[in-house]
Amino acid sequence: MLSLTRRALCRSRAMVAVAGGLALSLVVLFVLFGGTGSASAVTLATPYPAMTVQAGQTVGVDVSITDTVAQRLDLSLQGVPSGWSATVQGGGRPVSAVMTDPEDKSSLKVQVEIPADAEEGTETLTLVARAGATTVSLPITLTVSNVEGGTTELTADYVSLRGPATATYTFTLTLANNTLEERTYNLSASGPEAWTLSLTPSGATQETPTISIDSQGSQNLSLKVTPRSNVEMGVYNVAVTASGGGETVTVPLQVEITGTYTLSLTTPDGNLNADVKAGDVTRVSFVLTNSGTGPVQDIKLSASPPANWQVTFEPRTIDILAANSRQDVTAVFTPAENAIAGDYVVTLRADSDQANANSDIRVTVKTSTLWGVIGVLIAVAAIAILGFVFRRYGHR
Numbered sequence: 001m002l003s004l005t006r007r008a009l010c011r012s013r014a015m016v017a018v019a020g021g022l023a024l025s026l027v028v029l030f031v032l033f034g035g036t037g038s039a040s041a042v043t044l045a046t047p048y049p050a051m052t053v054q055a056g057q058t059v060g061v062d063v064s065i066t067d068t069v070a071q072r073l074d075l076s077l078q079g080v081p082s083g084w085s086a087t088v089q090g091g092g093r094p095v096s097a098v099m100t101d102p103e104d105k106s107s108l109k110v111q112v113e114i115p116a117d118a119e120e121g122t123e124t125l126t127l128v129a130r131a132g133a134t135t136v137s138l139p140i141t142l143t144v145s146n147v148e149g150g151t152t153e154l155t156a157d158y159v160s161l162r163g164p165a166t167a168t169y170t171f172t173l174t175l176a177n178n179t180l181e182e183r184t185y186n187l188s189a190s191g192p193e194a195w196t197l198s199l200t201p202s203g204a205t206q207e208t209p210t211i212s213i214d215s216q217g218s219q220n221l222s223l224k225v226t227p228r229s230n231v232e233m234g235v236y237n238v239a240v241t242a243s244g245g246g247e248t249v250t251v252p253l254q255v256e257i258t259g260t261y262t263l264s265l266t267t268p269d270g271n272l273n274a275d276v277k278a279g280d281v282t283r284v285s286f287v288l289t290n291s292g293t294g295p296v297q298d299i300k301l302s303a304s305p306p307a308n309w310q311v312t313f314e315p316r317t318i319d320i321l322a323a324n325s326r327q328d329v330t331a332v333f334t335p336a337e338n339a340i341a342g343d344y345v346v347t348l349r350a351d352s353d354q355a356n357a358n359s360d361i362r363v364t365v366k367t368s369t370l371w372g373v374i375g376v377l378i379a380v381a382a383i384a385i386l387g388f389v390f391r392r393y394g395h396r
Contacts, residue, residue: 044138056116067100162256177213185244196226259294263357278339308336
């Protein structure tokens with residue numbers, strides 16, 4: 001009986017030991033995997049956790065997030081100094097949360113705008129990522145210094161250009177790397193919808209999204225801006241941006257469209273033919289039309305006539321021709337005295353700084369009536385003389 005009791009006691013102790021081992025194993029698994037079946041380890045990292053900046057700068061700090069599980073992380077910034085502006089950006093826009101992917105890292109940017117009146121000193125901003133009770137922080141230290149150099153500068157020779165909608169506008173810019181290290185910059189240009197923008201390093205024939213500039217070096221850039229064909233008069237904004245080494249610099253530009261200019265020169269009925277007489281003055285009416293949206297100024301009228309001809313205009317110049325208006329002009333043709341009868345092509349031109357117009361007119365020279373009468377008289381005289389000669393000497 002005693003033997004049976006001891007056996008039962010041993011079995012009971014063994015069962016308790018097994019149960020305890022199982023319980024301990026469950027506790028370890030819970031601790032290791034957080035009770036969710038997988039471990040979560042969030043990491044925030046940046047290649048530049050501390051940098052020197054200047055008052056008035058906009059600084060971008062690239063941040064990468066890695067995690068061993070897929071989950072939502074709520075994001076916030078702490079310790080932003082008064083008067084400063086700081087946002088967390090993802091995909092080019094402000095974000096307040098991110099979904100992690102255990103197979104790939106997530107990329108964010110902390111963009112900080114330092115006011116122009118910021119005092120020298122060191123400030124620390126903290127990026128905080130939360131998932132439930134788990135909190136991960138990344139301190140970012142920015143030291144404001146007004147010492148010369150150490151920044152990127154983007155300037156333009158001229159920030160505003162004006163002209164017609166049909167023109168192509170070229171801005172010349174300089175990107176200077178005043179830092180103590182070589183930097184690679186991402187370039188971009190923005191403008192009105194349907195406008196064509198082409199940003200290239202000076203001397204290059206193709207656009208490039210990035211350029212590298214040595215420490216204390218600079219690179220000239222050329223921005224060509226072509227407005228859309230039906231653009232209205234007005235002032236339009238364009239911008240060029242360069243980002244690199246945690247800095248973003250932008251230069252605002254403007255294009256002022258003064259209008260479109262289209263000149264045409266023709267006759268009132270559109271018939272580009274004229275009959276003239278050699279040596280005589282012939283006046284032909286023309287109409288000069290500005291069908292554009294802006295006034296055309298200082299228009300000069302001229303022609304390319306044959307040798308020894310004269311073609312003048314009344315008036316010879318037009319000070320201003322308003323948009324959607326017309327002006328009557330007269331072309332005065334004086335062919336040479338010895339001009340041979342036939343057709344000639346004379347080119348008429350209207351020239352101004354804003355627009356030009358050409359018109360070819362066929363001019364037909366006819367023999368003068370006086371010369372015709374003289375020719376008839378000569379023929380009659382010749383016949384009379386021949387008749388007299390035959391009558392007088394014909395019978396001998």
